Amino acid sequence: MTFEDLRDYIDFMSKRNKIIQIDDEVDVNLEIAEITRRATYMHLPPLLFSKIKKYENWKIITNIFYSINSIYEILGTNNLESIGENLLNNFKDMPLSTIDKIKSLPSMLKLGKITPKLDKPKFKETNVGLNDFPALKTWPKDAGRFFTYSLTITKDPETEVNNVSVYRIQIINDKEAIMHWQAFKRGSMAASKYKEKGITKVPVAIVNGVDPVIAFTAASPVPAGLDKYLFAGILRGEGVKLTELDNGILVPSTAESVIEGYVDLNDMRLEGPFGDHLGYYTPPDYYPVFKLEKVYLRDSPIFHATAVGKPPLEDAWIGKASERIFLPFAKMIIPELIDMNLPEYGLFTSIGIFSIRKNYPGQARRVMMSIWGTGQLSFLKFIIIVDSDVNVHDINQVLYAISTTVDPVRDVLIINGILNDSLDHTSANPPLGSKIGIDATRKFKEELGREWPEEVKSDEEVVKKINPIIEKIKQQYLP
Known part of the structure; x- marks a missing residue:
């Protein structure tokens, strides 16, 4: 499925009466998260909040991934395994080992219309800070407001592979936020490579409000070494349009908002607590600080957020869809x-x-x-x-x-x-x-230590004889 941007997706869903517009004034402090969780548990379609307290220029969309059916709508198919199968069919007749096939994926995928393309941005530079974003406070004891479905974009300094991931980000002030990337996450691993080169300011972009196919890809377990923009191109059937920022990071040119800056590996601060997808507060811990340099916005921007907590919420359906898409990869290995x-x-x-x-x-x-x-x-x-x-x-x-x-x-x-x-x-x-x-x-x-016992099985002739009797009983006594 190909959506030009988040707005194109909203139009697509609106035409099918699958957008719930909420015009009551709501607060980013707990209220939007509470409404969103209840809607997700009920499998209601996406929510578009049009009147945000203290953030009059914004709209907020949540609950995009409201059930497995939402993934079918976004990707344009309910046969998710076929996506992985079609990709791997390119290698079926190639005399390569499993490892060689995985290593060959990036070069094979750079051919054709799924390749990312540079384009003019729809956003423009503006003079706002992090506190001007309608990020949510999700649970009462959270340490503050967090970006919950913003994309953190980094580039591997050795391979130049683009990584697009979803990490929670705690706002500290207008210019600083704490980046919760765990040691084994791609962003953190890229940061380690920068540090080995003596670079402690890692170029980063925080992007919000993109085509939901790109948003889904960011949260998916794409095989290591495979550029996520390339994989998004596979799912979209068309290459992602990108713009290069001054810090060298490539971002979707149709994004609603882009925050350009760097993560300072020498500045570690206490992040959390945060009520996470396990249904418990994760205790405070030290993570590096993101420092803002520039902000870009589209006119009348739309902010994408999610509310996490006990399952099944949006992450459950992203995970279930990923299970199906990446099953063929697991079978190959x-x-x-x-x-x-x-x-x-x-x-x-x-x-x-x-x-x-x-x-x-x-x-x-x-x-x-x-x-x-x-x-x-x-x-x-x-x-x-x-x-x-x-x-x-x-x-x-x-x-x-x-x-x-x-x-x-x-x-x-x-x-x-x-x-x-x-x-x-x-x-x-x-x-x-x-x-x-x-x-x-x-x-x-x-x-x-001995033969496995024989399983019980009905006599085939007896089964044939009594089948008509069972059918009569079913017709008479079963609804």
């Missing part, structure tokens, strides 16, 4: 993988259920290790491996598999002192924590 389920109540970085085609003893543990070594799947605390005939999206089938295949001493693997999500408050010393893997597959003789 782990050939025996059949399907995966990252349950929305498992927070997408906590619990993962995977089905495999099992061919040899010990295979489930081998797959666990592969998953823990693969991109953002490496953050999973709980991995459950089941056989190929188990529907990973049916929790009852998964529970049955665990109940009938698992001996805890033999089939449960616990690893300590390994990387988890930094926001995980259950760990004593985050981001280090522990992980658990459960092998809920049927066991080979080498694993069990």
